[in-house]
Amino acid sequence: MTKAMTGAKMVVQALIDQGVEVVFGYPGGAVLPIYDEIFQQNSIKHVLVRHEQGAVHAAEGYARSTGKPGVALVTSGPGATNAVTGLTDALLDSIPLIVLTGQVPTFMIGSDAFQEADTVGITRPCTKHNWLVKETDKLAATLHEAFHVATSGRPGPVLIDIPKDVQFATGKYTQAQQVETHYNPQVKGDLDAITELAKAMETAKRPVFYTGGGVINSGPAASQLLRELVAATGFPITSTLMGLGAYPASGDSWIGMLGMHGLYEANMAMHDCDLMINIGARFDDRITGRLDAFSPNSTKAHIDIDASSINKVIHVDIPILGDVAHVLEDLLNVWKSRGRKTDKEGLSNWWDQINKWKAVGCLNYKQEGKIIKPQYALQRLEELTKKHDRYVTTEVGQHQMWAAQFLGFEDPNRWMTSGGLGTMGYGFPASIGVQMAHPDALVINVAGEASWLMNMQELGTAMQYNLPVKQFILNNERLGMVRQWQQLLHGERYSSSWSESLPDFVKLAEAFGAKGIQCHDPDALDDAIMEMITYDGPVLFDCLVEKHENCFPMIPSGKAHNEMLLGDDSTEGAIQGAGEALV
Amino acid sequence: MSALKIKKGATSHSAYNLRPNYSDTIEQHTLAVLVENEPGVLARVIGLFSGRGYNIDSLTVAEVDHLGHRSRITIVTRGTPQIIEQIKAQLGRIVDVHKVNDLTVEGASVERELALFKVVGKGDSRIEAIRLADIFRANVVDSTLESFVFEITGTSEKIDAFAELMQPLGLEEIARTGVAALARGST
Ligand SMILES: Cc1cc2nc3c(=O)[nH]c(=O)nc-3n(C[C@H](O)[C@H](O)[C@H](O)COP(=O)(O)OP(=O)(O)OC[C@H]3O[C@@H](n4cnc5c(N)ncnc54)[C@H](O)[C@@H]3O)c2cc1C
Ligand SMILES: Cc1ncc(C[n+]2csc(CCOP(=O)(O)OP(=O)(O)O)c2C)c(N)n1
Numbered sequence: 001m002t003k004a005m006t007g008a009k010m011v012v013q014a015l016i017d018q019g020v021e022v023v024f025g026y027p028g029g030a031v032l033p034i035y036d037e038i039f040q041q042n043s044i045k046h047v048l049v050r051h052e053q054g055a056v057h058a059a060e061g062y063a064r065s066t067g068k069p070g071v072a073l074v075t076s077g078p079g080a081t082n083a084v085t086g087l088t089d090a091l092l093d094s095i096p097l098i099v100l101t102g103q104v105p106t107f108m109i110g111s112d113a114f115q116e117a118d119t120v121g122i123t124r125p126c127t128k129h130n131w132l133v134k135e136t137d138k139l140a141a142t143l144h145e146a147f148h149v150a151t152s153g154r155p156g157p158v159l160i161d162i163p164k165d166v167q168f169a170t171g172k173y174t175q176a177q178q179v180e181t182h183y184n185p186q187v188k189g190d191l192d193a194i195t196e197l198a199k200a201m202e203t204a205k206r207p208v209f210y211t212g213g214g215v216i217n218s219g220p221a222a223s224q225l226l227r228e229l230v231a232a233t234g235f236p237i238t239s240t241l242m243g244l245g246a247y248p249a250s251g252d253s254w255i256g257m258l259g260m261h262g263l264y265e266a267n268m269a270m271h272d273c274d275l276m277i278n279i280g281a282r283f284d285d286r287i288t289g290r291l292d293a294f295s296p297n298s299t300k301a302h303i304d305i306d307a308s309s310i311n312k313v314i315h316v317d318i319p320i321l322g323d324v325a326h327v328l329e330d331l332l333n334v335w336k337s338r339g340r341k342t343d344k345e346g347l348s349n350w351w352d353q354i355n356k357w358k359a360v361g362c363l364n365y366k367q368e369g370k371i372i373k374p375q376y377a378l379q380r381l382e383e384l385t386k387k388h389d390r391y392v393t394t395e396v397g398q399h400q401m402w403a404a405q406f407l408g409f410e411d412p413n414r415w416m417t418s419g420g421l422g423t424m425g426y427g428f429p430a431s432i433g434v435q436m437a438h439p440d441a442l443v444i445n446v447a448g449e450a451s452w453l454m455n456m457q458e459l460g461t462a463m464q465y466n467l468p469v470k471q472f473i474l475n476n477e478r479l480g481m482v483r484q485w486q487q488l489l490h491g492e493r494y495s496s497s498w499s500e501s502l503p504d505f506v507k508l509a510e511a512f513g514a515k516g517i518q519c520h521d522p523d524a525l526d527d528a529i530m531e532m533i534t535y536d537g538p539v540l541f542d543c544l545v546e547k548h549e550n551c552f553p554m555i556p557s558g559k560a561h562n563e564m565l566l567g568d569d570s571t572e573g574a575i576q577g578a579g580e581a582l583v
Numbered sequence: 584m585s586a587l588k589i590k591k592g593a594t595s596h597s598a599y600n601l602r603p604n605y606s607d608t609i610e611q612h613t614l615a616v617l618v619e620n621e622p623g624v625l626a627r628v629i630g631l632f633s634g635r636g637y638n639i640d641s642l643t644v645a646e647v648d649h650l651g652h653r654s655r656i657t658i659v660t661r662g663t664p665q666i667i668e669q670i671k672a673q674l675g676r677i678v679d680v681h682k683v684n685d686l687t688v689e690g691a692s693v694e695r696e697l698a699l700f701k702v703v704g705k706g707d708s709r710i711e712a713i714r715l716a717d718i719f720r721a722n723v724v725d726s727t728l729e730s731f732v733f734e735i736t737g738t739s740e741k742i743d744a745f746a747e748l749m750q751p752l753g754l755e756e757i758a759r760t761g762v763a764a765l766a767r768g769s770t
Contacts, residue, residue, distance in 0.1 A: 121626070124626060124630055125630055125634050129677075129678040130623075132622070132623075149678055154676070182619070183678050306676060307672040307675060308669060308673045308676055310672070311665065311668060312669055312672075
């Protein structure tokens with residue numbers, strides 16, 4: 001079953017065989033043979049971005065919103081180096097990507113040839129795996145393996161560097177089924193450990209589920225099983241930024257996001273719990289705060305597919321290595337077969353306590369006067385869009401945190417944000433990738449003006465492909481998150497945290513042929529948002545908001561969960577000592 | 584390096600049985616890493632150590648199975664038990680890595696290193712060098728009227744000790760291979 005074809009054709013054939021529908025890319029000398037093949041077929045759509053970073057983020061948006069791997073194609077040298085930020089972003093957030101780069105011909109490698117860069121060398125630390133393919137005969141097998149590696153175990157980005165002569169040469173095409181791989185991470189969890197967790201659940205008085213991106217990575221079945229488990233036990237559930245939507249925000253047991261800008265009740269529950277069940281989260285430093293004060297009195301269980309995530313920063317008592325869906329299925333079965341026991345009285349007291357924390361109203365803010373509060377803008381956006389088939393991406397900063405706090409996610413794969421790397425410029429191209437995958441959905445990028453400018457050139461892409469993405473910019477004319485830290489940590493010396501010389505966003509939109517809307521009046525906000533939603537095409541929404549609003553709650557770096565700041569009046573001397581060095 | 588106490592404790596390959604109590608004691612461990620003999624695999628392993636700030640005391644690599652396309656990387660590293668566990672887990676998730684064995688904790692093992700010593704001297708020191716070489720079972724593999732090259736194999740500690748003794752006797756240069764190690768017994 002081996003057919004002979006050119007390397008360039010193999011690339012396209014392998015993508016088709018792997019079920020790829022869209023490739024985000026940008027051409028150049030070293031990938032012209034592949035572009036020539038793309039030209040001569042109709043199975044795969046190619047989206048011409050305006051910058052290679054945009055291609056990779058778009059592929060990330062596509063991947064996160066579909067559960068399928070995203071694919072990007074870029075040229076050698078500058079094309080490859082422009083992809084590095086996106087690769088690193090995908091690595092930290094466990095997003096499956098296949099990035100194809102052109103390379104100078106094999107006989108010129110190492111000669112400082114035109115547009116030569118050591119792409120596999122540069123991208124080794126920012127990919128899950130990468131390959132330089134020097135023989136056309138090995139190309140198809142490598143492509144198939146790349147898809148397997150990107151999507152198995154803990155997902156991540158992979159890169160294949162393909163020299164131009166390998167693209168031109170003819171070789172044997174290997175079918176996907178013929179490829180042998182030794183990379184097969186364990187998905188079933190240890191039953192003894194799972195039983196130990198089930199037992200701990202039976203007696204816990206103050207349990208909490210702490211869920212993360214791993215639930216989303218594991219697929220829809222994992223979210224389903226999680227919902228079943230939460231409903232059956234009645235335990236409270238919180239999630240990281242990356243796991244939002246796995247359990248519905250409207251669900252009875254939902255206590256909101258946790259972490260640095262998470263909800264008071266979620267962080268207090270984490271601090272005071274006696275059983276913490278981590279499902280696909282990685283004890284990130286935005287979550288733990290000061291390590292020695294992190295949930296001091298709890299038994300900790302951790303379900304994770306990556307052994308290196310377990311016991312990396314927090315020592316856990318019940319580690320379970322495996323895939324979330326597989327482990328939850330077994331956990332449910334074991335817990336049910338042992339009689340579905342929980343400590344009802346303990347739980348009821350626990351919920352009383354949690355409800356008292358909830359009553360603090362940590363997200364309260366005041367919308368008064370003629371200036372739009374960013375929280376209010378998001379609350380209205382939520383109200384007016386929640387019934388839509390909606391996907392949300394974000395940029396990075398205060399707006400991102402407010403979006404996480406004020407928007408509700410009912411399903412997985414509906415929320416795309418750069419969590420681990422915190423890449424300003426992620427959200428706009430990601431929204432393009434999402435819209436490509438879901439042409440009829442309402443796709444909104446919640447942005448800050450500074451972040452949005454980082455990849456604004458993609459407005460051209462949105463126009464060219466008729467992608468009606470809504471860019472909802474909370475414009476505070478500040479690098480808001482930086483400004484907030486300078487206020488709290490650097491004596492209100494606002495060094496370079498202004499957005500100076502901003503463009504007129506309405507005119508900017510119009511210059512690209514898109515629609516621009518500006519709104520500064522709280523009373524006009526609803527109509528303006530409706531105008532954005534109903535407009536058939538890309539919209540740049542310039543929402544002028546309060547310039548000095550701070551994002552609360554906040555656990556200052558180096559503090560414990562129960563040392564949260566709830567508002568501006570509590571910030572005096574908030575960050576001192578060792579915490580200063582933390583980011 | 585030889586002054587470090589190596590604590591031999593129980594652990595196993597499964598994450599479930601990770602050592603329960605982490606201590607701050609720095610331990611030295613010898614890891615045997617069986618890898619796919621692909622270009623770049625050594626760079627991946629070294630990049631992991633430098634990128635994450637782990638120590639390498641010694642590293643050797645060579646193909647051990649030509650047909651099976653496998654190489655063995657032997658790494659002597661150090662860290663707290665938690666860091667050592669993390670290093671093993673990080674190595675284990677490199678796609679080209681087949682197996683990671685911690686020879687320090689998985690039962691008894693033998694470790695050997697080969698070194699070449701160039702010692703330059705005349706008279707008494709030359710005689711003393713030969714005498715010590717004999718005690719250490721080092722072979723003379725090259726000699727001139729004013730110099731020797733000794734070949735010595737043994738544990739790293741033995742080679743360290745030999746180096747210390749040779750220092751005042753005109754030691755000019757040392758070349759060491761790094762550690763090769765295998766578990767004892769039939770498995
Ligand atoms: C400005 C800013 C502020 C932030 N503030 C917060 C905050 O307040 N709160 C917050 O939560 N985050 C915050 N973040 C995000 C934070 O930096 C981390 O990205 C995030 O907390 C990590 O989420 P996670 O633990 O779910 O892990 P992820 O990065 O999503 O990792 C997933 C984990 O699940 C595992 N996994 C993957 N697939 C599977 C599978 N199939 N089965 C089992 N396990 C699997 C992986 O091995 C990994 O350990 C902030 C980010 C920014 C930029
Ligand atoms: C590429 C990149 N550069 C710098 C930063 C550091 N940073 C984090 S938030 C932020 C300010 C973002 O400003 P804006 O997009 O306007 O959002 P706001 O915080 O005002 O909502 C900066 C500069 C980053 N996260 N990413």
